[in-house]
Amino acid sequence: MIAKNAFYAQSGGVTAVINATACGLIQEARRLHLQHPDKIGKVYAGRDGIIGALTEDLIDTSLESDEDIARLRHTPGGAFGSCRYKLKGIEQHRAQYERLIEVFKAHDIGYFFYNGGNDSMDTAWKVSQIAETLGYPVVCVGIPKTVDNDLPETDCCPGFGSVAKYVATSIREAGFDVASMARTSTKIFVMEVMGRHAGWITAACGLASEAQGEPPHLLLFPEVPFDPEGFLAQVQSCVAQYGYCTIAVSEGLSDREGRLIAESGTRDAFGHAQLGGVGQVVAQLIKDRLGYKYHWALADYLQRSARHIASRTDVEQAYALGVVAVDLALRGKNAVMATIRRLSDEPYRWEIGEAPLSAVANVERKMPAEFISANGYHITEACRRYLQPLIEGEASPPFRNGLPDYVRLKNIAVPRKLETFTV
Amino acid sequence: MIAKNAFYAQSGGVTAVINATACGLIQEARRLHLQHPDKIGKVYAGRDGIIGALTEDLIDTSLESDEDIARLRHTPGGAFGSCRYKLKGIEQHRAQYERLIEVFKAHDIGYFFYNGGNDSMDTAWKVSQIAETLGYPVVCVGIPKTVDNDLPETDCCPGFGSVAKYVATSIREAGFDVASMARTSTKIFVMEVMGRHAGWITAACGLASEAQGEPPHLLLFPEVPFDPEGFLAQVQSCVAQYGYCTIAVSEGLSDREGRLIAESGTRDAFGHAQLGGVGQVVAQLIKDRLGYKYHWALADYLQRSARHIASRTDVEQAYALGVVAVDLALRGKNAVMATIRRLSDEPYRWEIGEAPLSAVANVERKMPAEFISANGYHITEACRRYLQPLIEGEASPPFRNGLPDYVRLKNIAVPRKLETFTV
Numbered sequence: 001m002i003a004k005n006a007f008y009a010q011s012g013g014v015t016a017v018i019n020a021t022a023c024g025l026i027q028e029a030r031r032l033h034l035q036h037p038d039k040i041g042k043v044y045a046g047r048d049g050i051i052g053a054l055t056e057d058l059i060d061t062s063l064e065s066d067e068d069i070a071r072l073r074h075t076p077g078g079a080f081g082s083c084r085y086k087l088k089g090i091e092q093h094r095a096q097y098e099r100l101i102e103v104f105k106a107h108d109i110g111y112f113f114y115n116g117g118n119d120s121m122d123t124a125w126k127v128s129q130i131a132e133t134l135g136y137p138v139v140c141v142g143i144p145k146t147v148d149n150d151l152p153e154t155d156c157c158p159g160f161g162s163v164a165k166y167v168a169t170s171i172r173e174a175g176f177d178v179a180s181m182a183r184t185s186t187k188i189f190v191m192e193v194m195g196r197h198a199g200w201i202t203a204a205c206g207l208a209s210e211a212q213g214e215p216p217h218l219l220l221f222p223e224v225p226f227d228p229e230g231f232l233a234q235v236q237s238c239v240a241q242y243g244y245c246t247i248a249v250s251e252g253l254s255d256r257e258g259r260l261i262a263e264s265g266t267r268d269a270f271g272h273a274q275l276g277g278v279g280q281v282v283a284q285l286i287k288d289r290l291g292y293k294y295h296w297a298l299a300d301y302l303q304r305s306a307r308h309i310a311s312r313t314d315v316e317q318a319y320a321l322g323v324v325a326v327d328l329a330l331r332g333k334n335a336v337m338a339t340i341r342r343l344s345d346e347p348y349r350w351e352i353g354e355a356p357l358s359a360v361a362n363v364e365r366k367m368p369a370e371f372i373s374a375n376g377y378h379i380t381e382a383c384r385r386y387l388q389p390l391i392e393g394e395a396s397p398p399f400r401n402g403l404p405d406y407v408r409l410k411n412i413a414v415p416r417k418l419e420t421f422t423v
Numbered sequence: 424m425i426a427k428n429a430f431y432a433q434s435g436g437v438t439a440v441i442n443a444t445a446c447g448l449i450q451e452a453r454r455l456h457l458q459h460p461d462k463i464g465k466v467y468a469g470r471d472g473i474i475g476a477l478t479e480d481l482i483d484t485s486l487e488s489d490e491d492i493a494r495l496r497h498t499p500g501g502a503f504g505s506c507r508y509k510l511k512g513i514e515q516h517r518a519q520y521e522r523l524i525e526v527f528k529a530h531d532i533g534y535f536f537y538n539g540g541n542d543s544m545d546t547a548w549k550v551s552q553i554a555e556t557l558g559y560p561v562v563c564v565g566i567p568k569t570v571d572n573d574l575p576e577t578d579c580c581p582g583f584g585s586v587a588k589y590v591a592t593s594i595r596e597a598g599f600d601v602a603s604m605a606r607t608s609t610k611i612f613v614m615e616v617m618g619r620h621a622g623w624i625t626a627a628c629g630l631a632s633e634a635q636g637e638p639p640h641l642l643l644f645p646e647v648p649f650d651p652e653g654f655l656a657q658v659q660s661c662v663a664q665y666g667y668c669t670i671a672v673s674e675g676l677s678d679r680e681g682r683l684i685a686e687s688g689t690r691d692a693f694g695h696a697q698l699g700g701v702g703q704v705v706a707q708l709i710k711d712r713l714g715y716k717y718h719w720a721l722a723d724y725l726q727r728s729a730r731h732i733a734s735r736t737d738v739e740q741a742y743a744l745g746v747v748a749v750d751l752a753l754r755g756k757n758a759v760m761a762t763i764r765r766l767s768d769e770p771y772r773w774e775i776g777e778a779p780l781s782a783v784a785n786v787e788r789k790m791p792a793e794f795i796s797a798n799g800y801h802i803t804e805a806c807r808r809y810l811q812p813l814i815e816g817e818a819s820p821p822f823r824n825g826l827p828d829y830v831r832l833k834n835i836a837v838p839r840k841l842e843t844f845t846v
Contacts, residue, residue, distance in 0.1 A: 014603045048606040077599030083607040168826055173728035176500030180437045183471040184506040300720035301612060305596035308732055391825035402814035403591055
């Protein structure tokens, strides 16, 4: 019996630790291949996610050195490329599924690993149905990844803990800056963070405030409709009390009608609404109404790629999920996602679990209402208890020439055997 | 003879390492005070810069523990508060100088240390003339600090090396992210950095690119008038070659007529030009003309407060300048600024020097033309040789609860002895 090869791909927005998952998965597959060469062969990575499978653009990870694979553990971004591409249902697009089977057959692929968020778990779930519906034996395992922390059935999502650590660190540091400047200059600092529908990242900023009056002073969640007058009153009171005010705002902040605040503000020279600038809209509102000088920052990709300040807990979980995904697949566990189960808050203990992909695909986990303080502008103790362990520990990458030393893989393609297929 | 006390204040925009200077200065003053109690007494810090001196709002640093003073070395921001306040000339505002002397006399202050950039060195220079002009014996020493790296007479300015390390790290990390996403999503990433008149920080981003094709691909300097068509051609060629394009842009980017590009773009709901958004203007230009999806980041205060990724070289220089400032003052060296002198590039060796404040005050050091590549969009090898040592070494702060553990001093005021004075 020829050992089945594995297909692994990264999907959706990448993170500081998705490559740690790839590292765990490839190292575990290599280890098992040495022990049981009949059970698992090579790991082929899809170039740019599922697109790599459809277009037969496979990367032969066996051509990468053990050293380079080990370096994935501390390298941000997606080493094999990612994609935002959602498979349609088998009924709607049978040709794509037949193509997948054709590629799997041509390259002896019996294991399919998909590493991503909500949309990606939907794709993984659809692929997991191939065996039953189309009769090709492939075991499909999903591996969670999303800075949005909004996958159900898992305590948290790899990628989130590191963003949480980055944003909390950043707003703490900026808080020290603006506190120094407030007497004669900047009194307001606004930092805009990711999280279109769920306020997990905004909440994480709140961890930086460990005592009364410490930045950040106000958090603007997508879950709480923006009330300009109430907010301005909070800002004014904060400046009166502390001399300055620091604010973290979610890109998804909306008004009572559900309209994004980012769209209500500035328009470009062509009259288009400007996205990605809710931080500035909020800051400018303060300036216009209260007259305070402001600074604002837009962390954007910096927050989700900041491997230099990754959470060690996050890195360890990301790695462990890659390892266990291989084990699940070899045990024939089709249509599951590997998960993190919390055993205790303090000391933080966790173990690996699993959940059916059908329960995960397209389900968005919201932040519990009891995580937001009564006035709507900060986090509760319950939220702090949940978040705190996720940012614990440092996992500094190696540095070279004063900068983090990240790996670029060779990413050599597996020779094609099939006709071209257009996605 | 009663030992003279010292006045120390922080001025202008603060940095990740200005407190390392304060740490060096206070530790050296404490050490000398123990050895020679007749030579130097206490260090009084001005609350909010020179304003603290004028308003007799002095902080008694002798009430802080040795442990807390030591923690200043790894704490960002300005521990005693800063200000943007420029003293007028003695002729124009004699009352302010007489007030300074009154405060100095009331608190036995014989040493005056001012820690800041161009404007602050002008203030320091004016104070240094008090002895001669108004007959009060005070020795005034300036200590350089500015992320803009634009003070003359010193190889570099404390604060700059850490910003340089932060921006180069950040754009490298974001580069890994956008490279992963480029196939089906974001192809353009723009990061806006500080530096209104000089492109030092923009240039530092270039350090992240160590080989052909590595991010950042294009740098937009304030020294190079923005040419939209030429720039768009560069972007298009970069995307064609590498699949994506990463750009660092200075907030001070201007057109041929010297108008800020930030002001040419968006207007807010009231029709005011929007500042602080040149990154978005440039990104939107690419989107409008070439159709590529973009992300952009505005590092703002995050870049100059990012003590968690400070350059060890920068921290060591900042600390050493604080130490030597005390020594200069005790040797009666009035009207000088302590400086960094470079002895060699590789291995990097430096020593402390000094320069007359008159040669420093209000003089802005531009980036040499030979530091910008011929096409205007990157840095030269000469620039790399100059910048590289400044980001070398890590100096990670201690962490507690997953976050950098910074100190907040007690900042207890020295009891007032004089009438109120309004600035």
